[in-house]
Amino acid sequence: MSQRSLISDSELQRRPVLYRVVLWSLALLFVALFVFPLYWMVTGAVKTPLELAQPVPTLVPHSWHPETYADAWRKLEIGRYLFNTTFYAIGGWLFQLTVDVAAAYALSKLRPRFGNLVLGGMLASLMLPAAALLVPSYLTVADVPLLHLNLLNTPWALWLPGAANAFNIYVLKRFFDQIPDELLDSAGIDGAGRLRMLWHVVLPLSRPVLAVVSIFAIIGAWKDFLWPLLVLQDPSTQTVSVALSRLAFNGYVTPNEMFAGLAIASIPMVVVFAVFQRSILSGLSAGALKG
Amino acid sequence: MATLTPIRPARPVTTAAARGRTKRRIADNVHAYLFLAAGLLCFGLFSWWPLVKGIMLAFQQDNFVTEPEWVGFTNFQAVLDDPLFWTAWKNTLEFTGLALVFGYLVPFGVAIVIHELRHLKGFFRFAVYLPVMLPPIVTVILWQYFYDPGNGLFNALLSALHLPESGWTQSPKMVMISLVLVSTWANMGGATIMYLAGLASIPGELYEAAELDGASVWRRIRHVTLPQMRFILLVLLLLQIVATMQVFIEPYQLTGTTNPDSITVMVLIYRYAFTVNNDFGMAAAMSVLLFVVLGAFSAVYLRLTRRAS
Numbered sequence: 001m002s003q004r005s006l007i008s009d010s011e012l013q014r015r016p017v018l019y020r021v022v023l024w025s026l027a028l029l030f031v032a033l034f035v036f037p038l039y040w041m042v043t044g045a046v047k048t049p050l051e052l053a054q055p056v057p058t059l060v061p062h063s064w065h066p067e068t069y070a071d072a073w074r075k076l077e078i079g080r081y082l083f084n085t086t087f088y089a090i091g092g093w094l095f096q097l098t099v100d101v102a103a104a105y106a107l108s109k110l111r112p113r114f115g116n117l118v119l120g121g122m123l124a125s126l127m128l129p130a131a132a133l134l135v136p137s138y139l140t141v142a143d144v145p146l147l148h149l150n151l152l153n154t155p156w157a158l159w160l161p162g163a164a165n166a167f168n169i170y171v172l173k174r175f176f177d178q179i180p181d182e183l184l185d186s187a188g189i190d191g192a193g194r195l196r197m198l199w200h201v202v203l204p205l206s207r208p209v210l211a212v213v214s215i216f217a218i219i220g221a222w223k224d225f226l227w228p229l230l231v232l233q234d235p236s237t238q239t240v241s242v243a244l245s246r247l248a249f250n251g252y253v254t255p256n257e258m259f260a261g262l263a264i265a266s267i268p269m270v271v272v273f274a275v276f277q278r279s280i281l282s283g284l285s286a287g288a289l290k291g
Numbered sequence: 292m293a294t295l296t297p298i299r300p301a302r303p304v305t306t307a308a309a310r311g312r313t314k315r316r317i318a319d320n321v322h323a324y325l326f327l328a329a330g331l332l333c334f335g336l337f338s339w340w341p342l343v344k345g346i347m348l349a350f351q352q353d354n355f356v357t358e359p360e361w362v363g364f365t366n367f368q369a370v371l372d373d374p375l376f377w378t379a380w381k382n383t384l385e386f387t388g389l390a391l392v393f394g395y396l397v398p399f400g401v402a403i404v405i406h407e408l409r410h411l412k413g414f415f416r417f418a419v420y421l422p423v424m425l426p427p428i429v430t431v432i433l434w435q436y437f438y439d440p441g442n443g444l445f446n447a448l449l450s451a452l453h454l455p456e457s458g459w460t461q462s463p464k465m466v467m468i469s470l471v472l473v474s475t476w477a478n479m480g481g482a483t484i485m486y487l488a489g490l491a492s493i494p495g496e497l498y499e500a501a502e503l504d505g506a507s508v509w510r511r512i513r514h515v516t517l518p519q520m521r522f523i524l525l526v527l528l529l530l531q532i533v534a535t536m537q538v539f540i541e542p543y544q545l546t547g548t549t550n551p552d553s554i555t556v557m558v559l560i561y562r563y564a565f566t567v568n569n570d571f572g573m574a575a576a577m578s579v580l581l582f583v584v585l586g587a588f589s590a591v592y593l594r595l596t597r598r599a600s
Contacts (some may be wrong), residue, residue, distance in 0.1 A: 012409070031418070055447065059510050100330065102330070106324070110320070112320045118331065125339070129581070131557050131578070134561075136344040160337055164330070164334045166338075169330070194326070222550035223426050241428040246431045249435070260431045269425065273424040288526075
């Protein structure tokens with residue numbers, strides 16, 4: 001039994017009809033608002049363009065053409081773009097995790113001189129709205145200072161800037177701070193080096209926070225639009241989002257094929273949500289309470 | 292306070308031990324900075340340097356062939372002289388204002404109701420967060436079909452209800468509202484889930500006491516829920532303002548980069564830098580202005596959250 005909230009159970013029991021009405025109308029509203037548009041997208045794909053163009057829309061498809069999904073897959077080259085997106089997301093996740101875990105570990109457990117200055121500099125970047133840095137970041141990626149590399153149209157243009165994630169470092173460092181130094185010291189006496197302490201002591205204890213950071217890294221990469229739009233202008237390197245935006249409403253595909261493309265592009269993250277719903281929602285809730 | 296220095300017993304300092312300690316401290320620092328190296332490189336190149344570069348760029352004219360030329364406030368002057376500058380700010384503020392009503396207050400009401408329900412809670416949380424999981428461009432393209440004034444779903448619904456149809460994104464009056472509606476649909480799940488977490492952390496005794504005092508449900512919301520939620524309401528308010536002032540994807544996809552009825556600050560920056568003119572100087576000047584406005588909000592947000600933790 002959870003603790004009571006605004007309205008007590010006994011108050012609620014006095015108004016059973018009102019409660020039922022509110023519950024079911026809200027449920028209906030949520031289905032109409034949040035589930036129906038997705039139903040429309042998935043079923044819109046199997047209708048003919050003619051049916052979609054009718055002035056009175058059909059709730060249940062009259063025509064039934066599931067092969068539109070195959071057509072859309074081929075015409076929109078979704079396989080290639082899904083592969084690109086997945087490749088960027090997984091690579092970006094690995095870079096974020098490696099770079100940010102190492103940095104957070106150094107700042108939390110090795111505590112070098114000027115560590116606080118470094119942390120402050122990293123956290124200061126949280127104050128910079130991404131948008132304000134868009135143009136100089138683009139120019140930096142087009143011509144990396146000192147190295148004079150052009151990263152445009154390469155995965156590095158997403159991976160390297162993505163690894164500079166102050167929020168991850170902040171969350172990871174706060175978690176690492178709670179691991180007692182004595183655990184590391186006793187491992188040190190046993191002759192473990194800094195890397196082995198991280199690998200055998202810190203990381204196994206940090207599984208929950210690593211899971212949350214990982215899920216949000218993958219989701220973030222999948223949802224990203226503006227940055228990939230700028231740095232991946234070569235169509236063959238684009239993510240599924242950028243490609244769909246480029247191919248929509250230019251007469252190249254019919255509306256039903258576009259619906260199929262949109263539905264296919266949504267599936268991976270909807271599956272991730274269905275599987276990891278608990279971690280995602282509780283990660284978000286924990287973030288809300290701790291700020 | 293420095294008058295009472297504790298007297299240490301004189302201790303014979305063995306130079307060898309001291310040297311060993313220094314050596315170890317240096318070794319520790321070297322190790323630590325090895326772990327930090329990749330992070331420093333990424334932050335240095337892709338976060339700190341762009342900040343410097345962005346400010347420099349705002350005061351330069353750069354054709355990327357010859358050396359950039361310092362031009363003082365010319366770029367800012369050019370931006371301020373652009374009639375679209377004020378239009379973009381007006382539209383952006385309109386979007387932010389409308390988004391506060393739809394995307395900030397509505398989820399709060401929804402969260403309060405869901406929190407009181409004793410059934411289907413899992414469904415409500417899943418449904419409201421489902422759109423957040425879709426790639427934003429998928430949502431916007433889908434809604435682009437819904438908004439179609441010819442045979443879109445929304446006008447079909449309106450005419451089925453015998454209501455006047457709308458031009459939606461093609462009507463100057465409705466375009467900003469249309470953008471806010473998509474954006475709210477796509478993002479309100481995050482705010483709702485966070486409000487629900489906040490509501491769940493309010494101690495039940497407070498409501499108990501209020502009820503014993505004879506407070507009605509409304510008065511309990513007013514005197515218990517609102518004060519208890521003050522912090523999270525403020526944090527989400529600032530986050531929401533900072534996020535919505537950077538709105539890009541909705542106007543970009545739904546109305547393009549040239550429509551004065553819906554151009555926003557971010558779209559204008561994109562337009563300066565990446566469409567016909569490639570005027571990075573003007574784009575950087577506009578970015579600096581946006582940064583000053585948003586930086587203030589971000590700073591307040593960080594102060595609040597740091598103090599709380």
